Amino acid sequence: METDVLIVGTGPAGGAASLFLSSYGIDNVVLTRYGWTANTPRAHITNQRTIELMRDMGIEDQIIGKGTEHALMGQTAFSTSLAGEEIGRIRTWGTHPQRLADYTEASPTLPCDLPQTLFEPILVSTAASRGARLRFDTEYVSLEQDDDGVTATVRDRLSGETYQIRAKYLIGADGGRSKVAQDIGLPMAGAMDIEGSMNIVFEADLSKYVAHRPSVLYWVLQPGAQIGGIGAGLVRMVRPWNEWLIVWGYDINQPAPVVDEAMATEIVHNLVGDDTIDVKLKGTSVWSVNHMYAEKASVGRVFCMGDAIHRHPPSNGLGSNTSIQDAYNLAWKLALVLKGQASPKLLDTYDEERTPIAKQIVDRANKSRTQFGQIFHALGMTPDAPAGRTIDSRKDDSPEGAAQREELRKAIELKDYEFNAHGVELGQRYKSGAVISDGTDEPEYTRDPELYYHPTTWPGARIPHCWLTRGTETVSTLDMVGKGRFTLLTGIGGEAWVKAARAIAEETGVEVEAFVIGPGRELDDLYGDWARLREITDNGCLLVRPDAHIAYRSHDLPADPTAALGDALRALLNR
Numbered sequence: 172m173e174t175d176v177l178i179v180g181t182g183p184a185g186g187a188a189s190l191f192l193s194s195y196g197i198d199n200v201v202l203t204r205y206g207w208t209a210n211t212p213r214a215h216i217t218n219q220r221t222i223e224l225m226r227d228m229g230i231e232d233q234i235i236g237k238g239t240e241h242a243l244m245g246q247t248a249f250s251t252s253l254a255g256e257e258i259g260r261i262r263t264w265g266t267h268p269q270r271l272a273d274y275t276e277a278s279p280t281l282p283c284d285l286p287q288t289l290f291e292p293i294l295v296s297t298a299a300s301r302g303a304r305l306r307f308d309t310e311y312v313s314l315e316q317d318d319d320g321v322t323a324t325v326r327d328r329l330s331g332e333t334y335q336i337r338a339k340y341l342i343g344a345d346g347g348r349s350k351v352a353q354d355i356g357l358p359m360a361g362a363m364d365i366e367g368s369m370n371i372v373f374e375a376d377l378s379k380y381v382a383h384r385p386s387v388l389y390w391v392l393q394p395g396a397q398i399g400g401i402g403a404g405l406v407r408m409v410r411p412w413n414e415w416l417i418v419w420g421y422d423i424n425q426p427a428p429v430v431d432e433a434m435a436t437e438i439v440h441n442l443v444g445d446d447t448i449d450v451k452l453k454g455t456s457v458w459s460v461n462h463m464y465a466e467k468a469s470v471g472r473v474f475c476m477g478d479a480i481h482r483h484p485p486s487n488g489l490g491s492n493t494s495i496q497d498a499y500n501l502a503w504k505l506a507l508v509l510k511g512q513a514s515p516k517l518l519d520t521y522d523e524e525r526t527p528i529a530k531q532i533v534d535r536a537n538k539s540r541t542q543f544g545q546i547f548h549a550l551g552m553t554p555d556a557p558a559g560r561t562i563d564s565r566k567d568d569s570p571e572g573a574a575q576r577e578e579l580r581k582a583i584e585l586k587d588y589e590f591n592a593h594g595v596e597l598g599q600r601y602k603s604g605a606v607i608s609d610g611t612d613e614p615e616y617t618r619d620p621e622l623y624y625h626p627t628t629w630p631g632a633r634i635p636h637c638w639l640t641r642g643t644e645t646v647s648t649l650d651m652v653g654k655g656r657f658t659l660l661t662g663i664g665g666e667a668w669v670k671a672a673r674a675i676a677e678e679t680g681v682e683v684e685a686f687v688i689g690p691g692r693e694l695d696d697l698y699g700d701w702a703r704l705r706e707i708t709d710n711g712c713l714l715v716r717p718d719a720h721i722a723y724r725s726h727d728l729p730a731d732p733t734a735a736l737g738d739a740l741r742a743l744l745n746r
């Protein structure tokens with residue numbers, strides 16, 4: 172069997188890689204050792220950037236349609252149990268009115284909550300409908316690479332037979348215990364198995380405890396809840412309000428517990444705080460918290476992505492999102508190289524661009540996990556809490572009571588770094604050979620870079636979103652870019668850039684779409700937002716990569732725009 176790209180894994184990373192490559196017309200084979208995609212809901216939080224990518228693929232409606240809507244995601248509660256005393260709430264995932272403004276201003280989409288069990292089938296079935304070849308029950312065994320390609324040995328798990336697949340490139344999207352990453356010897360930093368955790372998936376109608384405070388996360392703070400796991404006990408909505416996932420920790424220094432039906436039901440009853448509820452158990456599993464990232468994501472013709480290169484707790488909801496975004500970064504580069512339009516050196520920029528993100532999100536998610544400690548401290552549940560402090564002492568009319576209330580408010584506010592980290596979710600800026608500097612310094616962050624997204628057209632950043640008009644239609648700047656091609660944006664007086672783009676496209680064979688934005692042109696900036704965001708003059712230009720990041724920026728029109736644009740694109744493509 173031969174293919175251009177062999178993808179190991181049909182999880183968020185592999186499924187998305189297959190979708191992107193198929194959409195770009197690249198032949199690919201994607202395989203998983205199992206008979207179908209994920210059978211347990213793990214990832215849910217689908218952030219704006221991921222939905223933007225699905226919008227680019229033309230399947231945003233399916234994601235939003237199957238997911239739980241943004242408005243139901245945000246009343247995240249902290250309590251002693253669902254039925255017990257509520258200690259505090261935080262509006263999450265951009266649902267606070269002020270944050271909703273930030274989120275709405277930054278993207279044409281809003282986050283939604285889509286279980287991985289529903290997301291993966293959309294990815295792989297759309298990929299298959301666009302030409303991907305899927306192989307279930309097929310296990311990757313080993314690989315060998317030479318100057319022209321990779322030969323992978325795989326095992327058909329039904330017949331037990333092994334056979335070989337020859338590919339020009341191989342993607343290891345085989346998860347947190349990646350054999351591909353191990354086989355190519357990726358250097359990993361950090362540690363695995365630092366805390367123990369268990370998942371309990373069950374059906375139970377919990378409407379009476381949650382419907383008045385709709386959220387995807389309900390945190391349980393009670394003695395023992397800070398042992399292991401992800402910082403505290405969690406009752407996690409899968410489908411409102413009758414399917415749930417409980418995440419509960421265990422001491423990693425002890426043998427992993429055998430979570431049988433009796434134990435699982437007891438934990439559910441304890442966290443819900445009601446042992447009369449009817450629990451229909453759907454599954455249990457134990458897993459461990461990791462703090463590990465790859466310092467290099469590829470060797471030769473083999474590229475790893477997703478949990479294979481970043482392994483961390485679910486805090487911040489970044490795992491599946493980042494995995495899909497890894498795939499988006501690599502797919503257009505592979506497509507250009509395979510079509511002979513770019514030198515293979517372009518592929519080096521995958522490592523340059525994605526390994527800093529891997530480190531960033533692994534560190535962020537682990538920090539968020541530990542930042543529950545402040546809440547436990549404020550409630551008197553840690554050994555170092557002030558003497559006499561209890562959950563109830565926060566109700567006292569005393570200076571200590573007031574100080575405790577203030578400490579608790581601050582401790583809950585700190586969780587913004589887990590639940591409203593808009594800068595982390597949307598603000599990725601790349602520095603690599605696939606970004607041509609315009610000589611300006613990176614713009615300063617005027618607000619907290621993790622909490623707030625800072626729009627900029629500085630080369631390497633994602634193009635800022637704003638609404639433009641095209642006839643009677645309202646379109647996002649993001650709708651004008653992507654689709655596997657480069658896009659040039661200019662304004663009135665910048666028509667010479669459009670000619671330049673056409674000439675370069677003709678010369679290189681690389682597709683470059685060009686738009687003039689202004690009154691009387693195909694696109695208009697009726698709201699004036701683009702003029703505020705673009706950071707160039709009317710006759711300057713932005714060249715945007717297929718993944719919506721700015722490749723090149725010119726503040727105004729040079730004497731020879733064709734030469735300037737040609738130099739930039741050739742440098743990027745290494746031609």
Ligand code: FDA
Pocket residue numbers: 179180181182183184185186202203204205213214215216217287309310311312344345346347350370418458476477478479484485487488489490491492493494
């Ligand atoms: P993933 O592990 O999903 O997939 C690996 C694939 O490789 C599978 O198809 C597997 O069959 C295949 N495979 C492995 N070895 C193979 C072999 N030898 N041969 C063939 N196939 C092989 N993330 C997020 O963004 N938002 C969230 O809300 C959450 N929430 C969350 C909650 C909980 C409880 C957990 C445990 C995790 C999350 N996550 C998350 C993280 C998220 O689940 C995780 O980051 C992604 O599944 C990673 O996707 P990958 O595709 O990289 O690996």
